[in-house]
Amino acid sequence: FRSKRYRLYPMRPMPSLDMPAAKAYTAEDLKDPKRKIYALVVPPDVPIYYENAAKIAQISSPSLLPFVDMGTVFWQPYSQKTKVVLYEQPLGGRVMASDTTTCLPFNEADLISNVLPSFVSVIELFASKELTHRAIRPSNMYYMDAEKKQIVLGDCITVPPAYEQSEVFETIPSAMCAPEGRGKGTTANDLYALAVSAVFLALGHNPMGNDTPREVLQAKLKKGSYGALLEGQKVYLSLIELARGLLSDDPRYSWDLKNTKAWFESANKSQQGFRLDAKKNSQRPFVFNGEEFFSYRALAYAFVEHWDKAAEAICSDKLIAWIERGFNDAALAEKIKHVVTAGRDDLTMMTPEQENFIITKVCMLLDMRAPLRTYSYRLMPDGLGYMLAMHSLQKKDTSKLFSLISDGYLEMWYSVREDKVSGQYIKNLKKILVSRELGMGRERCLYELNDGLPCLSPILTREYIDDMAEILPALESVSKSADQRTWPLDRHIIAYVATHCGGKIGNQLMQINRQRPDQSASGMLNLLGALQWMFGPEVLYGLTSWVGSLVAPIVNSYHSKATQARMQKDLPKLVRKGNITALARYLDSADARTEDVTGFDAAKKQYVALAEEIAYLEDNKEERLEYYKTLGYQVAAI
Numbered sequence: 001f002r003s004k005r006y007r008l009y010p011m012r013p014m015p016s017l018d019m020p021a022a023k024a025y026t027a028e029d030l031k032d033p034k035r036k037i038y039a040l041v042v043p044p045d046v047p048i049y050y051e052n053a054a055k056i057a058q059i060s061s062p063s064l065l066p067f068v069d070m071g072t073v074f075w076q077p078y079s080q081k082t083k084v085v086l087y088e089q090p091l092g093g094r095v096m097a098s099d100t101t102t103c104l105p106f107n108e109a110d111l112i113s114n115v116l117p118s119f120v121s122v123i124e125l126f127a128s129k130e131l132t133h134r135a136i137r138p139s140n141m142y143y144m145d146a147e148k149k150q151i152v153l154g155d156c157i158t159v160p161p162a163y164e165q166s167e168v169f170e171t172i173p174s175a176m177c178a179p180e181g182r183g184k185g186t187t188a189n190d191l192y193a194l195a196v197s198a199v200f201l202a203l204g205h206n207p208m209g210n211d212t213p214r215e216v217l218q219a220k221l222k223k224g225s226y227g228a229l230l231e232g233q234k235v236y237l238s239l240i241e242l243a244r245g246l247l248s249d250d251p252r253y254s255w256d257l258k259n260t261k262a263w264f265e266s267a268n269k270s271q272q273g274f275r276l277d278a279k280k281n282s283q284r285p286f287v288f289n290g291e292e293f294f295s296y297r298a299l300a301y302a303f304v305e306h307w308d309k310a311a312e313a314i315c316s317d318k319l320i321a322w323i324e325r326g327f328n329d330a331a332l333a334e335k336i337k338h339v340v341t342a343g344r345d346d347l348t349m350m351t352p353e354q355e356n357f358i359i360t361k362v363c364m365l366l367d368m369r370a371p372l373r374t375y376s377y378r379l380m381p382d383g384l385g386y387m388l389a390m391h392s393l394q395k396k397d398t399s400k401l402f403s404l405i406s407d408g409y410l411e412m413w414y415s416v417r418e419d420k421v422s423g424q425y426i427k428n429l430k431k432i433l434v435s436r437e438l439g440m441g442r443e444r445c446l447y448e449l450n451d452g453l454p455c456l457s458p459i460l461t462r463e464y465i466d467d468m469a470e471i472l473p474a475l476e477s478v479s480k481s482a483d484q485r486t487w488p489l490d491r492h493i494i495a496y497v498a499t500h501c502g503g504k505i506g507n508q509l510m511q512i513n514r515q516r517p518d519q520s521a522s523g524m525l526n527l528l529g530a531l532q533w534m535f536g537p538e539v540l541y542g543l544t545s546w547v548g549s550l551v552a553p554i555v556n557s558y559h560s561k562a563t564q565a566r567m568q569k570d571l572p573k574l575v576r577k578g579n580i581t582a583l584a585r586y587l588d589s590a591d592a593r594t595e596d597v598t599g600f601d602a603a604k605k606q607y608v609a610l611a612e613e614i615a616y617l618e619d620n621k622e623e624r625l626e627y628y629k630t631l632g633y634q635v636a637a638i
Contacts, residue, residue, distance in 0.1 A: 005030055006086060008039050008073060016093060019140075021046050022158035027086055029068075036089040037068050041075055042158045044082040044464065047389035050452025051184060053157050055129050063118035064125075065090065065142060065154045072464040081464035085157050092143025095151060096200065099139055099166045105204035108236045115151055115201070116242075117264045119194055122153055124257055127187045134161035134185060136193035137169050138200045160386035161185060167213040168206065169193040172225065172249055174380070175217050176301070177371045181379025181387040187257055192225075195246035202235045221298050225249050251369070282326025288313050296327075300366035303359060304373045311355040314362050315340050335365055360409060364416045372413045376400050381413055381422070385449030392446060392456055402442055405430050437513045443495035451499075457492035468500050469535040472528070472543065479542035484549045489524055497531065505530055518557035521550060522588050529584030539578040547583065548575035554587050559600040563592070 009026040017024035022040040029035045042048055056067050068086035075082050096103045106115065119136070126133050133156045140154040162182040167175040171192050174182045200206055207229055208216050219228040225247040230240070242263065248254035255263070285292035286299055289306050293299040303310035313319060314336070323333040339361050350358070356375045363373055371380045377400070379387055384404065391398045404410050405426065414423040433445050447453060454466040459482070463474045475488050482488065489512075498509060508530055511523025528547060532540065548571060555567045567587065574583050586592075 006037075006039075006069065006071075008041075008084065010076065014038055017089070019155060019158055020164045022085070022155070036091070037086050038089050040085045040087070040155060040158050041073075042083040042085065044075075044078050044080055045390075045393040046158075046163075047160055047386055047393060047450065047453060048083055048085075049134070049157050049159065049161050050450060052131055052133075052161075053452055055131060056157060059125055059129065059131075061122050061125055062150070063122050063152050065144075065152045070157070072466075074462075080462040083158075083464060083466075085155065087155065088144075090142030090144050090152065090154075091146040092148040094139060095141040095143065096138035099137065099168070099206055100209050102205045103138070103201070106201045108202075108238065111198065111201055112236075112238050112242075112264075116194065116198055118151070119153060119197075120191075120257070120260055120264065123187060123190045123194065124261070126190070127257060132161065132185050132187060133190050134182075134193075135159075135164065136190055136197055137165060138197050140164075141197070160383070160390070162189070163386075165193065167216045168208050168211075168229070169196045172217070172220050172297075173369050173371055175213075175220070176304075176373070177378050177380055177383060178387065180390045181371070181377065181383035183380035183383030183386070185380070185382075188251065188254060191246050191255065191257070191260060195243050196229060198239060199229055199233070199235065199243060202239050203233060207233050217301075220249070221301060282322065284322065284326050286319065286322040286326070294326075296366040297370070300363040300370060303363055303366075304378070307359060307375055310359045311350070314358060332365060336362055339365070357407075357409075361412060361416070364413060368417065372404070372409060374404065374409055377404070381410055384410065385446075385453075388446055389450045389453050392453075398442065398446075402433060402445065405433055405445065437509075438491060439494045439498035439509045439512070441491065441495070443491045444498060447496050447499035455492055455496040457490050457496070459488065459490055459493065465496075468497070468531070471497065472531055472535065472540055473537065475546075476540045476543045479546045482546060484546055487524055487550065488543060488546055489527065494527070497527070501531075501534075504534070516557075518553040521553045525551060525554065525580070525584045526588060529581040532579070533581045540580060541576075541578040544575050544578045544580050544583060547580055548572075551583075551587055558592075558596050559603075560596055563596060 007028045007030060009028070012026035014024040014026060017038055017040075019040060022042045025039045025041060027037045027039040029037055053070060056070075059067075066088040068088060070083070070085045072081045073084050074080065075084075123133065123136075133153060135156045136153060142152050142154055144150040144152050160180050160182075161184050162170060162174060163179045165179070165182075169192075170182065171189060174185060174189060177183075208219065211219065216228070222228075223231060226244055229247065230243060235243075242260075245255035245259065245263065281294040283294075285294055287293075288299065288302055289309055291302065293302060303314065320333045320337060323329050323336070339358055360372075360374050363370065371378055371383075377387070384401070388398055388401050390396075391401060411423055411426045411430070414420075414426060429445055429448065432440050432448065433442060435441055435444075443456075446456075452466055454464050455471070459478055460474050463470075463477075465471055465474050471493065479488070494509070494512065497505065505527060508523050508527040512520055512527060514520050514523065525547060528543070532538075551571070555564055555571070558564050558567070570586070574586055577583075
């Protein structure tokens with residue numbers, strides 16, 4: 001922590017406050033020792049919820065676990081630096097120890113009149129900052145006081161959005177995703193999770209506690225979220241109305257913040273109007289893999305679950321007939337026909353890539369609210385960044401994930417939804433991805449999609465650099481043991497800097513990508529100099545020495561031997577000052593370059609003139625000898 005105000009105690013864990021990923025430890029506020037705080041130590045291979053981390057200090061509510069501070073520390077069990085988040089200690093512990101344990105059922109008055117409205121206000125506060133909590137569940141609710149009167153929502157920073165949420169708390173589309181690919185979502189996701197949590201608290205247990213994640217999702221697909229959670233359960237009437245409003249699986253009919261607040265403020269909560277989902281099912285089934293399906297969404301999910309069998313069913317005439325006759329949906333039938341037949345005369349000769357593309361797009365058309373689903377991945381497009389971050393931090397292969405961009409899957413997802421703005425963004429990202437220039441490629445895409453991701457350069461292996469001001473100090477530290485023959489910049493560092501500095505370093509990026517060694521070295525030197533000028537620190541002895549050992553191509557690029565000799569003489573003195581900015585200005589000075597070019601041009605002209613004179617003398621030798629002989633005779637005659 002920059003303030004040096006807090007002390008962490010690695011030997012004093014607090015397992016009762018552990019999150020599934022981040023572990024809790026005792027912490028101390030050195031300026032206020034009586035203040036009870038604790039630390040959540042984030043595993044270095046798990047990305048945090050960057051958007052929330054950037055704005056959490058701006059959010060304050062009596063119904064939100066009080067945030068204290070956040071920073072990086074070297075954590076011995078991980079043998080590297082990692083992120084740590086500090087909170088005030090909830091003295092009464094968790095409301096529920098886990099999603100599968102029990103608690104005393106809440107009474108109606110307290111839950112409906114106090115607890116839930118206070119959490120709605122937190123969701124509204126997040127929405128006002130264009131944020132989502134994405135970790136609303138009873139096991140992430142705490143009693144702040146020992147008397148267990150004040151309930152707060154807990155951590156929403158230490159993992160990607162909804163990463164630790166059980167499928168029961170997620171909408172059907174979100175539950176279909178891999179946990180790290182659920183994305184930021186919307187306020188509707190938080191309201192849905194709150195409604196599910198309300199059911200838990202009213203019952204005192206998980207109504208789907210024995211179901212596997214797959215069984216939870218299948219139950220929601222078959223019965224709807226409301227039916228899956230409340231079928232056969234006895235809860236008070238007012239909660240039924242709230243659940244019907246917030247657990248609708250059709251966004252057209254689910255309550256938003258305005259509707260929800262109006263319901264809580266109404267006098268008679270059991271008589272509020274609601275509208276059930278207008279589900280459109282076929283009267284005739286479509287048989288696939290031995291099962292009967294009556295809805296688009298359920299069939300699309302089955303295609304994804306049995307990918308190897310889906311292409312044959314999709315390409316058969318039966319699917320088109322089912323859509324036309326069962327739903328009278330000629331428009332969708334035509335779209336699917338086009339997908340299946342486009343550019344393919346013989347459907348029996350499709351490549352695996354063509355099959356995957358067809359299955360993916362047809363499933364998109366059948367269920368427009370579903371996530372992007374391919375052979376390998378299930379994710380919301382805004383969750384791609386977090387999924388890439390997770391794979392990168394855990395050193396997994398990211399090739400197939402990046403292919404979602406390069407092969408057009410992500411662009412297709414937005415195209416189906418006629419979202420031209422997002423589609424254009426993906427096109428621009430695709431251009432970045434295919435470029436092999438330094439500051440572009442996969443590395444740049446990774447940071448563009450994850451604004452708060454730390455720099456993953458192998459040069460900075462044991463560091464945790466998520467702030468531009470920390471780049472040069474980290475390189476200074478590394479310089480003591482670095483191979484001085486290598487650059488202090490690699491593809492990751494350059495891409496990280498390019499993402500966060502943008503146009504401010506455009507010229508340096510152009511230089512660094514040039515083929516001539518002196519020009520690329522100048523780009524490296526000028527980029528580091530610009531970073532020191534923008535972010536400091538003023539002195540970098542080790543890094544300047546490292547850079548000084550790499551500038552020979554720059555010195556040798558000057559034509560003047562006198563200039564080269566002067567620079568070689570001055571170089572050690574400049575290096576000892578530890579100022580890369582000054583070194584860059586000296587070695588790559590515009591005035592020095594102009595003087596060198598002017599001098600070289602003058603030298604070339606002089607050389608040409610002398611060469612022409614020598615050539616003239618050489619070419620007219622016999623004529624001149626005859627002339628001089630004649631002139632000699634004339635002089636002698638006088």
